[in-house]
Structures are given as structure tokens and as C-alpha cells.
Amino acid sequence: MINMKKGDAPVALRKTAGVTARMTWSSHTDYDLLAMVLRTNGDVEYVATFGARGVPARLSTADGAVKHLGDVGREAQGVAEETIEVTLNESIRAVVPVAYSAQSNGTGSFYRYRVTLEIDNGVAGDMVVIAAENANNDDRVYSCVPGMIENAQDAVIIHALEQYSRRGSENRPTVQLRRSGLLRKGAEAIEVTMDEGPRNSYK
Template identity: 40%
Template sequence: MIFSRGMRDKIAKYLNPTSDIEVRMRIDGNSVYDYCCFGVDKDGKLSDDRYMVFYNQTASPQGEIRYQVTGKEVRFQLNLSQLPQTIDKLVFTASIDGNGTMKDIKECSFQMRQSGHEGIDLQMSGNDFQSEKAIIVVEVYRKGEWRISAVASGFNGGISALLAFYGGTEMTSEQSQQSQQVSQQVSQQAIQPVSQQSQQVVEEKSKPQKISLKKGEKVSLEKNAGVPIIIENGWKAKGKDYDLKALVRYRNGKLIYIGAANADESLQTPDGAVRHGGDVTCPGKLEHIDITWHPDIASVAVSSYSALENGTGSFHRYGVYVRIKNGDQVIEIPAEDTSANDRSYTLCFGEIVYGEMRNTFEVSALEMYSAPNSENRIGYRGNKVVMDIGPRGQTK
């Protein structure tokens, strides 16, 4: 079956999930590429480092996931039925070690095979990416049964950024030697219990991680069940006031402006999926918007408006940013354009695109500025955010 970006389906339609499955990954390009399989829990966290399988740790504890290199191709041998219930999802990633970005690649392929027969095939090229250095290629996850999602998107950073995103920590040389010893034991079918010291290492919980996204970068998220995603608008300069706004685009084309500063804005969508916390004028407090996944919503564009009393001055100079909190994951999009016009009053920081699968999102950093002196809001043309095409805000 030929898969394309964004497709999801049951694995059982194409392969037998109770039998061994082989995954083949390959990128043709001029950089050095690292491949990894993250075994994460129901919260999307690498709560057990032993289930990060890659060139430096080539097998999981009981050999349910095995890594091997064949020429320019990397292969993972999977036994899904043997995975512990604590492993809710397998995330297959590729990252660049050194220079280059994913837009420079010639081809990226992902295949799932069984008994030599191809069951699922995903093909991509550099045209599918921008400045990413690390991508999530495919996710294999539990939802009643094993399913597959062709994610094919990522963010800047490499293997360290992937570790930060999934709550893992980079191995020390001592830990690396321990993991290699375990991997060798797996390949010989003679698994020995890891030492108490090693067990303590892999069970350490990492601290919350912050990811900073720059214009053109994006990252895929899976929301913590039952916990809203919180969007905050902050700034470093004293005595300033910025209004946080959101434009909600529904899959049927309907648009709703969410905000607290203008008379024609709503504090929440009718379905309650996007809620503004209200206008904030007290120093030190941040305006915020809470969002939850809804099947009818396609995306939410997040912007900040500079209040009239701020006068002129760039968003960058005043240190304005948007922070997105997804459980203990924090994504920050700063205003970085030093050449932005001092009379640009609206900055669209980015867009949160709702996935078709429940509780899945993709965050994209846009950093788009309004025309000088424009009071018109942002808008959408099709599925693209466009500045200055929306109506002017009505004063209260």
C-alpha cells in the first residue's frame, strides 16, 4: 500500500501485527543521517530509555525492537505483540548529524515488510520539507489495535531536539557502554538483568523541556489526554501591553475571531474548544488562550496586537513571544525579525493545525507582520494565513 503524508490506517489491513515485521528506512542525500525508534508511553514520553533503539543501543530489553544497518539502509525488526503495555507508541525518526537540512535530500523512504513482502510504503523528497534537521517519519501506535500514521514532519535540532521533545536525556559514555553490552546480549539471545545502578539511570525522569521554534519550523504534538493546550503571550519590556488573539478556522470554512480587546471578538468558540482567559492589564500577568481538540476545527492562527498606548516599536525590541504549553512540553516562538517595521501592529506568531486523529496537533512558526499602520486583522485564503485581509477591530 502506497502511503502519503498524513495518512492513518490499521496495520492489520496490510500486515499481521502478531508476527515479526521489518521496517526499512533510507535517505539519499549528502549529509550523515541517524535513524531512531522511540518507544514512548501513553503521555508521549520516553519514560524508559531502554526503549530508545538506535545505532548506540541496538535492541530493546527483550529484543522486541532490533536495529541493524545494511549498506545505506537501516532496518528495525519489530515484535509488536511482545511489547509491554507501558509502550503505547513507536516513533520512527530521522535526523541529520552535522550540516544540511531535510529540504536538501533527494529521497526518504519508509517501508514495512513481512516475510519479504512489502505491506506499507511511504516515499518523500526534499520538496516535502523546509529547514528541518530532524523529522518524525512514522508513528505506530495503539488504539484498540496497532495503527500507523504517516507524520512526515519535524523541527530543527537533530537527535538532541528529538530527545528533548520526548523527555529523554543524552547518554553519557558510561551509559553508552552499558547499553551496547545489553544490545550484544540481546543479539545472542541471552539477556542478563541490568545492574541496579543501570536500572536507576534509565528510570530517572527528565525535567520539562522547552523547544524554541523559528520561522518556518514546525513540530508535531500529541496532546496529553484531558489537559488543554495553553497559549500565552508575553514580553520582556516594561510598561507595554499586548493583546493575544486567535483566528479559528473550521473545516467547513467558517472563521471565528477570538480575543478580549475588541467588541466584535468572542471570548470562546460556540463549542468551547478555544477559550480566551480575558483581557489582562496588570503588570506581570499574561493573557492566555486554552485550546482542546475538536473534529470540526482545522487550525488556530495565533497573533499578538500591540496596544495603542505602546506607541511605535518593534516586537523584537520589546521581546514579545508566544509560549505554547502542552503538559510538560513548552514551545516558544519569539519575535526574531530585527528588520520588522516599528509601525507593524500585528504579529502572527504561528498556527496550530488540528490533526484528524483525536488529540493530535502540529505547531508551525510563521512570524508574519502586518503592513505598516494597518489595523486590519489576519485572515485565511484557503488554508493559508494571510495578513491584513481581515476586518478592522471594533473598539469597545
């Protein structure tokens, strides 16, 4: 197992047929996992059990390569989890898991409810964990991007981002390819920006 936190260098995992992104949290609240899927042509698809303004709920991408395994609700005790399965193909540039808790759920921070992202390529010892010990403790922050899965040519690159929405914002983040003169010719940076996506319509 590989533990990561914001500021760590990206980790390269062996490339396998499938990658699992699993988000866990205390089951005393009702978080939701969604994913932004960035295509190599710059297009973006959302995979989520709930919609946003102008964006319907979809449990998988159009090609079925990224699938949400279903919503879980609030439970009396224990740890809740939601899972997204990724079958990497050449059209996928990156997958960005997002944890979201609607304002109507009441107060409670990502730190307090132990929100943790696990990324697993199915190879023993390769699982990456971005743990709750490093999470934001603000009760009025509702969206978090713990990390990103980058589909490189010969590896799966995991980035620990730990980006958070503004206080009170229920807008989704966005992801895009951005060219930079600082990068080698033909290279593109992947940029995640909080709060610039559509407002979640769930709950």
C-alpha cells in the first residue's frame, strides 16, 4: 500500500486492464462519489448517481469504460463506500474522482467523516491511499478532489491533489487539457479547477 498526501510526487503504478477508485467515509453521513472522465480529445463526461444543472445522472460513460457501482445511503454505524471501476482505453486521458456532500446533509467536514480515496490496479502492494488524516476540516466545504488517475502510455500515474471547493459552493469542478510553453512540444497538462462546473441538483 502506498500512502499519499498533497505535495507528494506522482506515483506510477503498473498498467493493468482495470483500475478501481473507492471512496470511503463514516456511514453516519451521506457522501457521494462521482467521476470526471477526461478524453484525449478534451471532451469530459461525468459519471454519477445524481445529476447537475444541464447534466443528467449517468452510471457509466457512453462506451462503458467507466462505471459507477451504485449509491449508498446513510447507515447507523460503520464505514460506507462507493466505487467506480475504470477499464482504461486509448480515449481516456484521466479520471478524476470527486467526493460530494450536499449542504442539506448538515455540517460535517471531510476530516471529521474520514473521507478517504483508495485507487487499486489489482496488483498486490500497488494500492494508493489518500487518507482522511490530511483532509479539510471546514464544515461548509462540500466538494473534494483527493486525487487523479492519469492514463499514461506505459503506466497509471496517481496524483494527490486534495483540492476543495469554496465554502458553501455546490458547483462541480471541471477538468481540461491545457497546453503550456513550459511543457515539451506536444505535451499537455491536466488541470482541475474547483467550482466552475454545473451546480449539483441532488437533494
